[in-house]
Structure formats: structure tokens, C-alpha cells
Amino acid sequence: MNIAFFGVGNMGGPMAANLVNAGHTVRVYDLAPALVRQAVEKGAQAGNSPAETVAGAEVVISMLPSANAVKGLYLGAQNLLGSIPAEALIIDCSTIDAATSRLLATAASEQGRTVIDAPVSGGVGGAKAGTLTFICGGDEASVERARPILLTMGKNVFRAGNHGAGQTAKLCNNMLLAVHMIGTCEALQLGADNGLDPAVLSEIMQASSGRNWSLEVYNPWPGVMDGVPSSNDYQGGFAVDLMNKDLTLAMGNAMQSGTRTPMGALARSLYGLHGGQGRGQLDFASILQLIAGEPPKH
């Protein structure tokens, strides 16, 4: 299948590579030439312009860092939407606000194009391993049409609802993730400060009602679990700055819908304070350092 792929950074790069490995013809475009070269080394073709990249495409996938980047690509002065073959399916995997996803869907519809939002959960590790979860928003037929392509890059495809619903569900999930990650750090710290072994306490809570994803596969206490960022100086993984971006979007949503999210709001404050200490590039499990009072490294 001919696939156009926009944005081949930490996430998009391995995703495009998995498409190549599955036998698809993938043409990539990115503002950073180095990223394009890396993709080409893995078997992709380089597009010289957005319009050239989408020429003849059956599927267009985008993985961009912000709503402005998405709007700039599809709805910018050159109206890329109009250059995309009418029968192609557009899959926007960027994590952006739901309103922009709906705006894009409306613009596409007006020009006879079809788009779904399909933000992902699973991080860089999931992108490389091809085990991402895609959380889609759009009509059922389009999501079903996207499913086999998405399963080339991941292992789960959900339809959360209509256009924008994928974004909303992603934000709800990440808000909950932030809450239980911080809660897990606090519980481990409270135990450690009262003489418990964090590894033993982790095992107990994981077998009890405290169980959650952070304990199960992403333990934030250094040394308790192998192969996770906490055991690698919080390098790699999902950056504090990205969690802050998602929490800020989630709180923006909550303000608009009038939803009360006291824990979510506190999580956003705490990740903001943590990032404000110069730790925005660390993995988000490093919030343990804020709780623990780890003195800043010099």
C-alpha cells in the first residue's frame, strides 16, 4: 500500500519503520532533514514537499507535535487537503486538542476527504516494538478501514467515538496515568520513610487494591524493576514536558466542560512544578524526585 507519513521523530520514526517492514511503500516528510535520512536508511522514500509526498497515497498518516503543526500541514496556505487523493484515508496520530481534530474533520469533509484522529498510548518503547494502542475518533467505517494499518504499528485499536473523541479519551487516560503515577510515588516514599522495602511494598500493592499500570510495568523507584526509565536515571520514556502538555490540554477541556477534577488539577500543578525545577526532559516517573526531595543535580 502507498503510505505518506508526516513527522518521523521519536515516535513517527519507528512507526514508519514498522510500516516499511510490513511491506508497505512509505514516503516520509519532516522539516528535519536528519530525521528524513534516518527514515530513508530504514527503507522509506523521501518526499520533497508535502504535495509530492501525498501524490498517489492510499493512506496519509501524521504524527506531529502540536495542533498548530497539524493545522499548518493540512489547512495551511497550500491547502494540502486538496492535494490528497480523494479516496485516501487520513489518519492523524498527533495528540492535540479535540477541537482542532473536529476542525480538521469538518474541513476534510467539506473537501470530500476522510480523516480520523488516532492518538497513541505506549510511548517510544511501544512505537519501536509495534505495540502501541491507538485511540480513534471518527465514523465506524473509517476506523475499521484504518484498523489493519494501525495493527501494523500497534496491538490495540479502539474507537472512542466520533471526531475528536480519540483525543478526549487519550487525555482522560493520561490524566489518570499522571494521578496514579504520583500516587504510586507517594505510597512508596511513605513506606520507605517508615522502614519498608520499596520492592516488597511494590509487590504487596500490585497484588492488592493499589494495583495500577505504574506499579505493574513502570515502577518509579530506581532499581525495583529492570529496563524502565527509573532504573536508567529517568532517561528515555515519556518526558515530563510532554505529560505537562497533555495535562494542560486535559485541564483546558475540564474548564470548558465545567468538570471538577481536583486530583487531575493537582497532578498538573505537580508536574508543572517538577518541570519548573529544570527536569522537563526526564521521564515522567521522575516525579518521585519532587516527592522525595532529591536535591537538584549540579
Place this chain on the structure above:
Amino acid sequence: MNIAFFGVGNMGGPMAANLVNAGHTVRVYDLAPALVRQAVEKGAQAGNSPAETVAGAEVVISMLPSANAVKGLYLGAQNLLGSIPAEALIIDCSTIDAATSRLLATAASEQGRTVIDAPVSGGVGGAKAGTLTFICGGDEASVERARPILLTMGKNVFRAGNHGAGQTAKLCNNMLLAVHMIGTCEALQLGADNGLDPAVLSEIMQASSGRNWSLEVYNPWPGVMDGVPSSNDYQGGFAVDLMNKDLTLAMGNAMQSGTRTPMGALARSLYGLHGGQGRGQLDFASILQLIAGEPPKH
């Protein structure tokens, strides 16, 4: 085996019944005659006094509602500790503060008796089904000695550390439980307020990084999951007042150890506010009502 059992209420009653069903000789004592009668109907014997109850006991189990009750029983004017056969193992399953557990252990040691703390996770449902988790504090040999007895009433036995460690681990777990339960309610409410189906969103988050015990087996949104308190007007289950008791103990611990627990502290405030609205007897998943703004029932 001859077992003395103190406190046969919502939790202790079914626990004692499971011991009877396993073939043990169980003599029970409780200040409420009706509870004793219920236990006798299920095959236990009635003790006429604490001292008579422990006569000849090989194991003494207590499941009491407060630290004062535990102190009153073992360390009161009649010095029950001294009446317990010296070779018996004392297992205190009450959820109390760790300092009291250590006080009891020291007093027992001074009189040549052996005690462990073994608070439980799993609630009334787990007590009836015999699927409780016991989180023990005490020396290894004593915990191993208790293990087969505890496995008659539960399916997991953990040793968290020395005397009091069972209490501490239980509190850490329940603090984390409160945090992810409230976080789960907020995420579901935020999704619902933005047009998502809570059942679909639950499925998505349970398959993603938001996954936690509340989503997995105790969904707080009415109707999403069968057989849980949220689908039964929040009746049964683990009462808000009991969660408040545990959170207050956890915060007391945190103040003494100087641990920072911003989410735990907020969880304690929110459960306190919820109980303050006259909902202390509802299951703790009813915190959704505080978040959702359910108008108080008249």
C-alpha cells in the same frame, strides 16, 4: 486446631466461618451478643469472657475496629496477654496505627508471647469468599507459622517487614487505592462531560496506561460493571468512613515521618468532604457523586 477469635462483625464473622469450615475449633468473643449468636449458628463456640475464650487456644486472632479496642483487649486491666497460652500465636488482623502494633508486640515479648500484625485487603466480599490478602508485620518465623491459618481465610500472605510493617503497608496501599479511585472517577466524568461513553472509555483506559484496580474490578460508574457497589446504589463494599479512617492514619504517619504526600492529602480531604455530606456509609466508589455533583438525596 483450637482458635480463639475476637471480633466477629462484617469482616471477622465470615473469617471465623471460613476457619470453622476448614475444620478448626473456633471459640469467638464479641461485645455484641447478636454477632456471637450468628457465629455460633455457623459452627463456632461462644466464649463467655476473653480469658475463657483464649483458654487452651493454639492461635488467637483479633479483628477489631480501633487501636483502643486492641489495647483494651490485650493490655487492659485484666491483662489478657498473660492468660493466653505462652506457645500460642497471636494474629492481630485489625487495621490500626503501626505504633500500637509495635506497642503490642513489645508488651507480648515482655510476657513471653508472640504476636504479628496482619491487616487485610479485600473487603467484606473477600472475607466471605476467603480471598483476602494478609499483609503481615513480625519476624519471619511467626509469619510462616501463621501462613497456613491465614490461607484458610485468604489467598495471599505477604510479609511487609517487622512489627507494625503490615499496618504501614496496608495504609500505603489504601492511600494509593483512594488516589486511583478518585482519579478514575475524574477521568470518567471528564470523558462523559465531553461526550464519551463511560463504558467505552473504561475499556480503553483499562487497556492503556491508565489501568488500575478500580477500573479492573471496581468500576465506580453505575452500570458499567455488574456485581459491584456502584451498580447497587453504592451499598455494601468498603465504607467511606472506613476509607477516611485509613487515610487519616496514613496522613498521621506521613506527618511523623515528614513525608510529602500531596495526592494522598488531597484524597483524605476529598473523602472527608464526601463523608461530611452525610455519605459516610456508602461504598467508597461513591466519591464519584462528589465529583459529579450528584445532588444529595432527600
Place this chain on the structure above:
Amino acid sequence: MNIAFFGVGNMGGPMAANLVNAGHTVRVYDLAPALVRQAVEKGAQAGNSPAETVAGAEVVISMLPSANAVKGLYLGAQNLLGSIPAEALIIDCSTIDAATSRLLATAASEQGRTVIDAPVSGGVGGAKAGTLTFICGGDEASVERARPILLTMGKNVFRAGNHGAGQTAKLCNNMLLAVHMIGTCEALQLGADNGLDPAVLSEIMQASSGRNWSLEVYNPWPGVMDGVPSSNDYQGGFAVDLMNKDLTLAMGNAMQSGTRTPMGALARSLYGLHGGQGRGQLDFASILQLIAGEPPKH
């Protein structure tokens, strides 16, 4: 001076009356005929349409409940801006988001009109007594031109900065107000629960570093202070729903500017939870009921 006045409800009504009493010719317009009649009884004239109302006006004042109402009035299909005499000064006293204030200022400038934002602090009592504080955004000359008019309705006029700055400053102030009001309620409740007399404790804190406006002129504990809403079943004053509106706007601002406001965010959550209990119409000092756990009245 000829003044056109839009919006003569709880706030705008007494403000317009004070302008009449100062000898100005005031023509009013409101979608609610009853409010217009009340204003006419106090000496104002009734405008039959927005355009007629502004005919010949030297000053145009608006006091409307939402950004949409402000946009609808000035920027709606009939382009009221274009009907306002070019030399008139437009003073928008509505509390709305700063972005809308800037949008209005830009539109006015494009049509050669002059506007300032001038939201107020002081409530209905201040509007009646003519003791409001006006917090203005706009160029210095325009604010100086507005000053004598505003001092007819209030006792303080501040210029916070350029267009929109009045709104921002108002929101900052009200966020801080919410924070110290809740903090005051908590301190009084903590004292009362530990045996102190709230009146004595109020006096001590007001003379100490806990001092704040809530303690000074708006004590939330019933019976401590005469003539305040807390001593009148929390009737009158500044409604919980209005505080929620302001806090939601403030949090929206904070999300856009990336500001961390942990206490402000919690205040928004708590006022939201309080309003969610069916108490949105009570004065905002009634947040004491949420803290105290006052059972809902039936």
C-alpha cells in the same frame, strides 16, 4: 453628560442609579423589561433598541453577564460599534475573558472607536453604596477620561495595563480571594474543632499574620460579624456560581500562560464541588459548609 447603559441587573441597576443621582442623563437598555422599568423609576430613560440607546451618547457603559453577551451587543449582526458616536468613550464593566476584551478593543480601534475594560470589585453592596473598585485595561488617556465617571459609581479606579489587563487583574484578585476565604474557613474550623471560640480566634488572626479581607470584612463563621452573608444564612453577597465562573476563567488563563497555580486550582475544584452540592446560589463564604460538613438542608 449623556450616558448609554447596557445591562441593569443586580450590579448595573444600582450603578446606573448612581449616575442618575449624580445628574447625568442615562438611557438604559436591557433584554428584561422589568429591569428597564426599575431603572426608569429611578430616573433613567428607556432605550427602545441598542442603536437608539447610543444615539448622542458621550459615554457608553456595559455591564453584561458573559463574553458572548458582550460580543453579541457590540460585534453582532447590527454592528452597534458603528452606531456609537465616534467621540464617545466605551467602558465595558463586564467580567469576561481578557481575549474577548482585546478582541473588542481591536474591533473598536478598526472602526475608530475607543473602549476600555473596567471590571469591578465590591459586589452588589458596593454597587448600591457607590464604593466599587474599577480595575481598568486600556491606554492611559482613556482610563483618565473614564475616571470621573467611574468615581461616580465607585471609590477606586486602577489602571492595570493595556486592553484586557483589567480582566486579568480582576481574575487574579478573585482567585486570591477564593484562596484566603477557604483558608480562613479551614483555620476557623480547625480552631473550633480544638476548642477555640471562632470569634476570639478571628480577632487573634486578624491582628496577626493570618490577616486578610475575609477575616476583616466578610467573616464566614455565622454570628461572628454583623451584616455579612454568613450571619444571614449566606443569602445575598457574591454567589458561589459567580465565583466558579471567575475561577474557571482564571484557570483557563493559567492553562494558556502555562502558570502553575496549585492553590488556585484547588480553590476552583472546591468551589465546583460546593456548587455541585446544590449550593451555587449561596454567598461564597458558605464554602465553610463544605469544610464543616454541614449536612445539606432539606
Place this chain on the structure above:
Amino acid sequence: MNIAFFGVGNMGGPMAANLVNAGHTVRVYDLAPALVRQAVEKGAQAGNSPAETVAGAEVVISMLPSANAVKGLYLGAQNLLGSIPAEALIIDCSTIDAATSRLLATAASEQGRTVIDAPVSGGVGGAKAGTLTFICGGDEASVERARPILLTMGKNVFRAGNHGAGQTAKLCNNMLLAVHMIGTCEALQLGADNGLDPAVLSEIMQASSGRNWSLEVYNPWPGVMDGVPSSNDYQGGFAVDLMNKDLTLAMGNAMQSGTRTPMGALARSLYGLHGGQGRGQLDFASILQLIAGEPPKH
């Protein structure tokens, strides 16, 4: 009057000096010889032991850093209480938990001695200037007897209630202080991030309903106010670690009385996080750095 004074550090030193300046005979005792020497240079006499220090005293004053220090002094192995002349009045100005104050009062009463708790508000500046506020707990007659002595060191003397009430009121006040200080920082930061001048915003809020002690005399934004710690790199003033001590005591109180203090609990968390970043020795207004995300100094 013959006065024995225990603890002549940052607070006790200037307090003792003010007593000397008022013409009293002051004998001091402190574990740190350098502090004793400083006091002697200002006209005090040095006591060689606690017992010698209280010999012949008409008033005994203590200003110690912890409950253990207070218990160690008065109730230690040497039973200093019994060495104090029976007719002397004991004034404990230390900020400690109310339970210890009541314990001391009971022990004093049993030995025929009279004590009041009289913790202070006003900081080192107030101690030097003789403008402290004393918040007393004890019987009315004893507080009246202490009043003229206390007014030598301060300008306000309040009686909060019986023994321990001074401590409780002090903690309530300081919890409220922490809340409005953080709230003030957040409001100023939110304004600054949206283009306002913090000095102008401070003036507006101080004239509006946001008014509080932090804005009035202790503005946390560097450069807005002269002579306060924020304009001196947060040196001097009231240390973050001391605020943490008071907030931890306040939360301990709240847990025992079952009081819900969501803002107070968050304030304790935030000051704890701030101290955990290695800033415990800075003035408490430096919490602005946590909110602002000031990168740690290297």
C-alpha cells in the same frame, strides 16, 4: 523584676534584650555558650545551670525549638519545675504541640506551679522591634499577670483559651498565613505571565478583596517592597523549615480532630516540596520560586 530566660537564639535573644532594656534583671541559660555571651553583652546575667538560673526568679520564660526541648527542660531528670519558686509565673513562648503544653500545665499544677503557653507571631523582626504578638493559653488571671511582661517584648497579648489554646491558635494562624502567602504568589505569577506589572497588581489587590498580610507587609515578589526578605534574596525572616514544622503540627492537629483542611494540607505539601529542593533555610516568601519555576541556583 527577676526573670529567668531559657533559649536566647534568634528569637529569644532580642526578647531577653528588650526585657533588660526595660529595667528587669534577666538571667539567661542556653546550651550554646556563644548565645549566652551575646546576651551578657546586652546586659543579661549568665546562669550556670537551669536550677541556678531559676533561683529567686519571679518570672520564668522559655523560648525553645521543640516539644522535646521543653519537656527536657521542665520535666527532665532534674525536675526543674520543683526548683522554680512556687510563686513564680512560668511563660513558655515556644511553638510546640498543644498536647505538650497541656502536659506541662498538668505537671506544673501537680507541683503547685503556674504556667501559661504564649507562642508568638511576628518573627525575628518583631522580636527585635518589641512588636511581637503573644497568643496565650491558660487561666485568665495568669494571662493578665503575664501581660505587662509580655508587652515589654511585644505590642499585642491575646488569650485564646485554656492551656494549649495559645498553641492551637498560633497553628491556625500560621496555616492561614501559608495559604495566603502561596495564593499571593500564584496570583502575582499569573498576572505577570499575562503581562501585568506585579507592583501594580499588588497595589490593586491590596485595595480589593484579595487583600491580606502577605500583600500588605511581606510582598513575596522581589523588588516590589523594600526591607522585606523577598528584596534581599529571601534571607532572614521566617524560614521555610520553620513553616514546615508549624504546618506539620497543624496537620497533626487536624488528623486528631478529624478536621478537613484541603488548602492547609496542600500548603503543607508545597512547603515540604520547596524545602525538599534544598531551600529550607530561605524565608517562607521564597515559595514564589517553586511556583515560578526559578531554576535552582548553582
